[in-house]
Amino acid sequence: ETGVTQTPRHLVMGMTNKKSLKCEQHLGHNAMYWYKQSAKKPLELMFVYNFKEQTENNSVPSRFSPECPNSSHLFLHLHTLQPEDSALYLCASSQNGGGPYEQYFGPGTRLTVT
Amino acid sequence: GNSVTQMEGPVTLSEEAFLTINCTYTATGYPSLFWYVQYPGEGLQLLLKATKADDKGSNKGFEATYRKETTSFHLEKGSVQVSDSAVYFCALTVTGGGNKLTFGTGTQLKVEL
Numbered sequence: 001e002t003g004v005t006q007t008p009r010h011l012v013m014g015m016t017n018k019k020s021l022k023c024e025q026h027l028g029h030n031a032m033y034w035y036k037q038s039a040k041k042p043l044e045l046m047f048v049y050n051f052k053e054q055t056e057n058n059s060v061p062s063r064f065s066p067e068c069p070n071s072s073h074l075f076l077h078l079h080t081l082q083p084e085d086s087a088l089y090l091c092a093s094s095q096n097g098g099g100p101y102e103q104y105f106g107p108g109t110r111l112t113v114t
Numbered sequence: 115g116n117s118v119t120q121m122e123g124p125v126t127l128s129e130e131a132f133l134t135i136n137c138t139y140t141a142t143g144y145p146s147l148f149w150y151v152q153y154p155g156e157g158l159q160l161l162l163k164a165t166k167a168d169d170k171g172s173n174k175g176f177e178a179t180y181r182k183e184t185t186s187f188h189l190e191k192g193s194v195q196v197s198d199s200a201v202y203f204c205a206l207t208v209t210g211g212g213n214k215l216t217f218g219t220g221t222q223l224k225v226e227l
Contacts, residue, residue, distance in 0.1 A: 004157070042219045055212065
């Protein structure tokens with residue numbers, strides 16, 4: 001138990017569906033991250049939020065839409081996904097500032113796009 | 115840019131064998147180095163870290179030494195257990211880089227009885 005929870009743990013969706021992934025951290029951190037983990041590839045940083053403001057978007061397609069309503073919650077809204085978007089989506093949080101600070105990861109959401 | 119290179123897996127060892135997983139890096143700026151571990155069905159957990167040259171990180175019998183001259187941070191354990199079976203990720207972040215981690219591709223370790 002790292003203090004970061006993610007729901008759902010597994011999600012199967014069609015290419016025309018709209019769904020959302022949720023992440024919540026109970027660690028008092030002010031930075032939150034979305035990563036994509038695909039087989040045989042390094043973890044890909046997708047988005048970074050610091051104090052609820054998006055500070056990084058690594059050229060992620062617009063079919064992925066993040067939302068950070070407060071420092072404890074992070075969402076990833078999904079729509080019209082492609083089969084190649086099937087992956088494990090990991091959320092992480094950390095203190096922010098100069099660093100380096102350890103990132104704490106949630107268990108991930110295993111997404112399958114059919 | 116920043117990059118991390120790890121040895122490809124899977125690495126298969128017998129219980130009580132010695133483990134080495136190689137990691138080398140390139141970085142713009144002065145990096146801090148990390149090893150994360152991912153057990154089946156779980157997210158990543160920090161295993162150990164080192165923030166300056168010649169520092170040794172250690173945890174749960176695992177060790178890694180920050181070698182600036184060889185730009186390496188190899189993970190070692192003297193005697194592995196079946197419960198160490200997992201995927202191990204080497205990562206770095208550079209000061210002033212917004213605490214962003216750059217990961218290697220991960221090395222799967224399988225320990226057999």
